[in-house]
Amino acid sequence: MADIEVTEDKAAPRNDTDAPLLEIRGVTKAFGSVISLADISTTVRAGQVTCVLGDNGAGKSTFIKLLSGVYRPDQGELLMDGEPVRFGTPREALDAGIATVFQDLAVVPLMSIWRNFFLGSEPTKGRGPLRRFDAEKAKQITRSEMADMGIDIRDVDQPVGTLSGGERQSVAIARAVHFGARLLILDEPTSALGVKQAGVVLKYIVQARDKGLGVIFITHNPHHAYPVGDRFLLLKRGKSLGDFAKSEISLPELTRLMAGGAELEQLAHELEREGDKSGALGRELLEDTKTLG
């Protein structure tokens, strides 16, 4: 495994005590002649949520992969606690405390919650040929970690496949928190969920934030992002439309920027003028377009 180029010296006092957990500075990534991301900057602080918003093809996936060690930036740099870092592999990012919960969640549906929770990092007891998976410990930790997130599990033995989408997400988040994540990257955790389930996941995001984690919340839904976000990075076709603190932007402005434009708004307003009934239709259309991307 390649070395992480971190000039880490925990004893030394930090030159800047207010250094953000992760700072992304002018990051650019191109694949051949296609520029996927151009000059993107934002920050994530511990105990805060940075939302990354963008439509399909905005470069959200590339952004996640840069942070989680799958790709390396062509230009620009990542700073963790004020120190520049470079991740060669996802494992290195993980070791540095950046945990990514991808859309597939990396859970095995047919396996129980506790087996999934410790998959790949099973605690063991006994030695030599009798070294075995410490199931009791695993079950107990799973139960308490999930409870810590405010999730009451009916039965840790039940297969993950029997959980709802939101609950599955919570297993993945609780797992990342337990294994020492300092920065949690959530890839569209609410996109496939119904209204209620999405709300549940937003609650988990807040829980993780309150535990002092930095959270990067990738979404295309400003209505999900605005209530939980402290900072908003808007991406469009690989470019940054702006990086705002919550105080600098309102939800309507955010939605307007996201919807990408006047033409959509125009259409909504036209429909709205035609009376109450189709006005509602217009609003719905506007919502739908935003939600569906």
Place this chain on the structure above:
Amino acid sequence: MTTATATRGDERIAHVGLLRRQLVKPEFGALVGALVIFVFFWTQSSVFVSSAGVANWLDAASIPFGIMAVPVAMLMIGGHFDLSAGVQVATAGLATGIMTTYWGLNVYASLVVSLLLMLAIGFVNGYLVTRTGLPSFIITLGMFLGLQGVNIGATKQVTNKVTVDNLNLVPGYQFLKDVVGSTITIGGGQFPIAILWWVLFTAIGSWVLLKTRFGNWTFATGGDPNASKNVGVPTNRTTIALFMITSAMAWFVGNTLILRSGSLQAQFGVGTELIFIVAAVIGGCLLTGGYGSVIGASVGALIFGMTQQGIVYAGWDSDWFKLFVGVMLLLAVLANQFVRRYAEQSRR
């Protein structure tokens, strides 16, 4: 097995009844099936439950089917087949036989060489499957055909016959035969010691699968290799290890067979690989991987053994035996499908 589908309550009920907890265990269907078949043949023939009768069907169930069903089930849970498992049994036995009786090698040295050969075969299977990403069905089908040719070709070349024999004349034979091929007489029935080996391997296999990290990785690799990789499970190593375990067990079974009688047919094993898979499936393993039980697979082999011998005791035409196996397989697959749906049911 149909009783397994009987009653299902609301899934949201927090209290899970004993029946329901048993019901979702993969081996449940096989256990019920075994009980039904046992009682059925009991009513058909008193010899079936006599000491000699029990010894007879336990022997039929244990070797090669029962012992091989253990690694084949683990491999299937890990998401793969080994169609060459049957002929590998013969390869292992023939290799030992040729090295000792024709080349004059010490029997222990031959066993070690034969084990290394089998591990190499298992490694090649696993390596090709993980490296190419091709279905294990195709890779091991190639290995199956290849080894079938080698078994007959090499045996004929060395012995000018299609069988390797006279192992019983080799020094050190008797002790080894006692270890794997002796019989214990209980109440007039001669119980081969292979039954004990079968029980032992089933216990070890089940322990490994349910209680170790490797077992967890096996379930995960078969259940969702991509997700497993993302959380750091060495899926390729797990797959290769599972193929090598299968080959190592083929080594044990092949050598037990040749040590028991002193000889082995070169064509042995062809067709048995499907019975191993049948036992695993009857035992609750999903063909798609990620779910199953070693105990279930052993019970599957037991069902096979009981049916095979029971038909004879009941005085029926044993030509119909495979029909029973086929019907049981279909019933088992239907039961499995139900269980899988139940397990994967989302509560969205």
